[in-house]
Amino acid sequence: MKQEDKLDEGLEEKIDDLVTKKGVTRRDFMKFCGLMAATLGLEASFVPKIARAIASAPRPPIVWLQFAECTGCTEALLRTADPFIDDLLLEKVSSEYHETIMAAAGDHATACLDSAVSQYAGQFLCFVEGAIPTAGGGIYGMIGNKTMLQIAREVLPQAKAVVCVGTCASFGGLPAAAGGLTGARGVRDATGISTVNMPGCPPNAVNIAALIVNYLLNNQLPGTDRYGRPNFAYGNKVHSLCPRRGTDWCLKGFGCKGPNALHNCPSVKYNGGTSWCVQADAPCKNCTTPGFWDSMTPFFDYSGSY
């Protein structure tokens, strides 16, 4: 590949080391860097820079908090087919606290959180999964004798930046749908803290990886729209990217919400580019928009043949 010519020697060795340990080829690695560049809307000239960032960046500390959630967002990351995404999670960042994967339990786990927050104050990136219950002072969600609301208020102001993973953390999501009893809200709404929002049910792991790569590249989070959604992933309508647009296979007649949905699903797809909703003949539900559990229902047009 042409861009490899531009890499300096020290970096060559680091990449060789990386791909050898992974049991993958150099070509796979550069392909991944290319995917990241494409997802972020960067030119091909950024590919070697991305390779450098991944191969040699220090491991920025990450704290991952889970509130009123289903763990689907975490699973979306863990289940993605790209060989470098587990690397990002396990090796390219330092996951100081993540209840689903961490070895420590109970007070040993809480100690990890406390020490990460104090040791890396102002430096760690905080990911939040799940909404925050606020009714009754927050009693509908407790961890280690503290309400989730209290944990959010203590931890988030110490972070360098807060990234909401999924629609629940971003906008309240399912627990905040009509009929909910717990006063669940998105992080920004519940705490007043500014956040970058990566909605989706679940969000696409490739986009989260791209956000991390972007952070490794230039130490900042990407530009967003008024709902806090990064433009690189939420800047286009699903329908405008959809390969079924204008064909006999368009699902508009079944109630597809793609014409109003902002997400890059059709180009990035899921599970390593395997498929996405419309490809499996499932209409889009516009899961990245605030309040979609109420504003987009019924999800299907039941008046016709659906």
Added chain:
Amino acid sequence: MPKKDNPKNPHNPPTDPTPPPEPTPEPTPSNGNIVIDPVTRIEGHLRVETAVAGGRVSSAWSTSPLFRGVEPILKNRDPRDAWMFTQRLCGVCTYVHGITSIRSVEDAVGVAIPEQARLIRNLLMGAQWIHDHIVHFYQLHLLDWVDITSALTADPAGAASVDRQISSARNRSAAYFDGVKQRLQTFAGGGQLGPFANGYWGHPAYLLSPEENLVMMANYLEALRIQIDAAHMHGILAGKNPHPHGMIVGGVPLNKDLTSNRISEFAGVSNKARDFVNNYYLPDATWLAARYSDYATIGGTENLMSFGEFPLGAAEPDSLYFPRGAIFNRQTSAVQPVDTGQISEHVTHSWYSGSARHPSRGQTVPDYTGINIADRYSWIKAPRYQGQPMEVGPLARVLINYGKGHGATVQVVNAFLQKAGMSLAGMYSTLGRTAARAIETKVIADVMSTWVGQLSPSPGGSEMPFRSTFTMPDAGSGVALNEAPRGALGHWLNYSGGKISNYQMVVPSTWNFGPRDSANVPGPVEQALIDTPVADESKPLEVLRVVHSFDPCIACAVHVLDPKNNQSFKVQAL
């Protein structure tokens, strides 16, 4: 309610008019009990408290501290939309709550699905089990038995030799294990241990040699990759994973994309997963069982129940590949039929007022009073069958299969028992539960290869070929009984005027992790923990082993059952 632009709503006020004071944190128990909160490496949020006397657990309390309240959210929705909501009960067992909801609607409207849809659903469910069980064993449970710090001192050549002893199908070199060791050392050497920080490393209850620990950690990393392939199966047949959306009442929507190439792709990843189960997962689980033989007498329960799964024809439960049944008092050979009319849910020790009722007449008034182990201490209710606590999940399924003479299961169980040096009685234990998960994964991975061979490509045409059409009656009720990876799952649906009037779910972790009942009888996990040894009260590793063997999945275990009586007023007044 639907078609609302504002996500906020009168049921869910953005601000409480008179916010109550912040609850004061519970003091650390002064009774000397061991509290693990949060229990990590699980789905959801869980707290476990144990009393210890003479170096063994004498009493235990299981608490779920999160309440999301999905069922009242379902009220007034179209029943055909419900699966989207219930699917979000859990992003781990992401297929099961969706499909169970769909089946409850199909039961209510009386529609039979096409043969090919049944096949695709069985493959999706099988893929779900394979995925969940592999991730549970390696990512969620393994670190209870394997000390990563010991692995760092291993001799790679010795590890290669141990590896071949565990399974002769493996042929990995010393260089391979040296590479794994170096990868692990990047954590330890860099000082940032990340997810491996602060484990109970060096605990005397870790019994494996450094070489065995290195082999197991290598497989921890391999499993991270294989589970991706298992999730890939959902991508092929249902669009994505987690939360596959290729689902519909009456069958499956999949049409154009089901080509012979896609079927081959599915067969490829499912065979890869099957090879991993045969060559890694089952041998590793067997090896651990032999090395930790004490745990064949630790962590058992008395009663088991399974609703059965994998319909091979239209008639249920008769056509289920894994049969429905119940075992009482460890009488494996005397499997009883299941009558769901005899299920009741108790709330004496849960944060609800009211009395024990059948799920279809469930009444729930949330009433949070803080953790008080002598009184109320969980958001989970206590379901009972014929008044008894029942363990559900892989152990229940495997022993019910065994008791009913399920050929494939009997064969794999007997081979396991022989290799691990265990007796059938030893299956009622922590080891039995962890092994049962591996055993049934092999049984399902094997039968899936037959099912894949029965798939045929879509005939084409824009009408969905694998879906039966039906007329939606204005009112109805339906029930669906399934087996999620973690055990028996029931959804009960009532609707009228085309809208849901009542929706109820009794889920696996409610059975396993529920608190004491109205007769003060502990739930299955609370019973299983009794007599578990605890060598070091500040590092209750042994307690984690028993708890994790149940594969806690707590987000779905907690929900309000009956929104009929406007109980939300009570909640808002809190």
